[in-house]
Amino acid sequence: MFSFLEGMDSLQQGFWITAIVTSLIFLIQTVLTFIGSDASDGVNADFDGNLDHADAPFQLFSLRNLINFLLGFGWTGVTLYDSFSNKMLLLAIAVIVGAVFVALFFFIIKQILKLTEDNTFNISSLVGKTGEVYINIPPKMSGSGKVQISVKGSNHELSAMTNSEEQINSASMVKVVDVQDRILIVSKI
Numbered sequence: 277m278f279s280f281l282e283g284m285d286s287l288q289q290g291f292w293i294t295a296i297v298t299s300l301i302f303l304i305q306t307v308l309t310f311i312g313s314d315a316s317d318g319v320n321a322d323f324d325g326n327l328d329h330a331d332a333p334f335q336l337f338s339l340r341n342l343i344n345f346l347l348g349f350g351w352t353g354v355t356l357y358d359s360f361s362n363k364m365l366l367l368a369i370a371v372i373v374g375a376v377f378v379a380l381f382f383f384i385i386k387q388i389l390k391l392t393e394d395n396t397f398n399i400s401s402l403v404g405k406t407g408e409v410y411i412n413i414p415p416k417m418s419g420s421g422k423v424q425i426s427v428k429g430s431n432h433e434l435s436a437m438t439n440s441e442e443q444i445n446s447a448s449m450v451k452v453v454d455v456q457d458r459i460l461i462v463s464k465i
Contacts (some may be wrong), residue, residue: 302344345378348373353366416438436460
C-alpha cells in the first residue's frame with residue numbers, strides 16, 4: 277500500500293504515514309458530521325481529571341483535536357522535509373503547525389457558536405411589555421382574560437388579570453406590570 281515510501285528515511289516515512297492516515301480519518305469525520313452521524317466531539321480521556329468546564333463547548337483532549345493536530349503535523353513534515361537539514365527544527369515547526377491547526381479549530385467553533393440564538397420563552401421577561409387584550413379582563417382580580425403579546429417575532433396568547441377597578445375590554449392596549457403563577461398582571465394604557 278505504501279510502496280512509494282521505500283528508500284525514504286524513517287522520519288520522512290513517519291510524516292507520510294501520519295499525514296495519509298489522519299487525512300483519511302479527517303475525511304471520514306467530516307462526512308459523518310455532515311450526514312449527522314457524529315454523536316460527540318471526541319472520546320473520553322484515559323486518565324482521571326475534570327477536563328470539562330461549564331463554559332467550554334468542546335474538550336481540549338479529544339479524538340477530533342488529536343486528528344487536527346496530527347493533520348497539521350504530518351502534512352507540515354511532508355511538505356517541508358526537504359527544506360530543512362536540521363530535522364529537530366522541522367519537528368518543532370511541525371508541532372507548532374499542529375498546535376495552530378487545533379487553535380484554528382477552536383477559533384472556528386467559537387465563531388460558529390456566536391451564531392446560535394436562544395429562543396426559549398420566559399414569561400417573567402414580559403414585565404414592562406405591551407400587548408393587546410384578546411378576551412375581556414374582569415376587574416379587581418375577579419377572573420382572567422386573554423392578552424396577545426409579540427415576543428421575538430412570535431405571538432403568545434396568555435392569561436391575564438388586572439388590579440384595576442374597571443374591566444379591560446378586548447382590543448385595548450395593556451402593559452404587563454407583574455407575573456404571578458404564569459398569569460400576567462396588566463394595567464390599561
